[in-house]
Amino acid sequence: MKKIVNDPNKVVEEMLQGFVAAHPDDVKQLPGTTVIARKDAPVSNKVGLVSGGGSGHEPAHAGYVGEGMLDAAVAGEVFTSPTPDQVFEAIKAVDGGSGVFLVIKNYTGDVMNFEMAAEMAEAEGIKVQQVVVNDDVAVEDSSFTTGRRGIAGTIFVHKIAGAKAAQGGSLDEVKAVADKVVANVRSIGMALTPCTVPAAGEPSFVLEEDEMEVGIGIHGEPGIERKKVTSADDIATELTEKVLEDMKLTGGEEVAVMVNGLGATPEMELYIVNRKVNELLSDKGIKIYDTFVGEYMTSLEMAGCSVTLLKVDQELKNLLEADSKALAFRR
């Protein structure tokens, strides 16, 4: 393992210290916690927005803290859900009297820890609602599994629910629009190389030089299919087709596109992928409302990308366009 770290067991703690040192006017770290909150939290009479998850997905989740998006982000250990007490601290810190909304990605650990935190908050009289993001079409929805994973589509949930809360939306209204985003957002990812969790010291899986893995999650877990590496156009086509098929888009719809890098893929390659995604959508008569290319939800130094489509209507477009001062998503 070759990484710029001091102590593998202190990477989260030291990252958060560096993060706050870089943005002292925008954010604060709640003392004794792994919570990064807006400097001015709690904002009175505004629904507080809390998200979080394992570390290693930077700029998620702390990068999305700011006016117009999250009020607080809770960092867990690398690829490990934060614990209930930490989420609870975040909830208390952002409750401005109108309740708190939790954005959870659909992983067993995240769901359980956030649910326990919500139970603790409700016991203290704080109103809490939540949405579980499950945009990953690589994983089948079935009553036997834990369901689809939440990946890069989560950023659109942060943005849109955050805008709704910033505009004075009630807890129910924030919940309703977040549900709408979740119903209309789909993603899938692929990897060329695995990543190495610092404390583990070894890659999470092994790919041969000529292999790629399609349908990977964002925690270094293996994907659904391993195959020979193909061209950027073929990769873009496979990912986009899988998303389109699931969304049943047939033409005439309007979408926001996100081509997300997983940590070790240059923007050059992400734009090459986006070129093909754009071409495919145009060919099908699907209108592109807006495009986001870059690193939004990474997986340490994994090489690869994910493609996300969000079907938009006027309400979602307005909220997507609304101002955001989040460090990693300025609008």
Place this chain on the structure above:
Amino acid sequence: MELQVKDVIIWMEKANEKIQSNKEYLTSLDQAIGDGDHGLNMARGFQEVVNKVTGSDYTHVSDILKDVSMTLLSKVGGASGPLYGTAFLKMSTAVKGSENVEFTQFRTAVEEAVNGVKQRGKANQGEKTMLDVWIPVAELLENQDDLETEDLASTARKAMEATKDIEAKKGRAAYLKERSIGHLDPGSVSSYYIFSALAEVLEEGA
């Protein structure tokens, strides 16, 4: 059997020893079918448990179990934190107020732990989770009048080994479907360490 405060302390120390020395093994099991953090998380959590319980004074077994629960909840993270945290919290509640724990109370405590984990994880037997060790252990206790420590360790071990042939239905391993067959469930292995540590404590105390 009788479980006293000092037994629980030794139990946690032994469980921690097993988890620390098998940290890489647990992680490699989890890398095969999950996301590879089980060894790290359990090692972090149980080290904290030992630090906590050896530095505190207890009169009641329920108090120490509660501290074990809270420490696991706040230090482990992932799915294992809430699940193990719930298991120990339910055991603590089941023996509340008792200085020492008799066999029948312990039997109830394990039963309650199983119910708690089922509810928190929305899981059941045969889904390749820690419950595939906890349920057989609870059933073993159900059929005994007093604890046979050898049976406890061997039941937990056999149950753990049996998870190899199961297709995962819960947790991240479920995404691999039939590809999860042939691998041990990491949560079952850590559960085995916990029960075999308990068997050793009771063996030595007897």
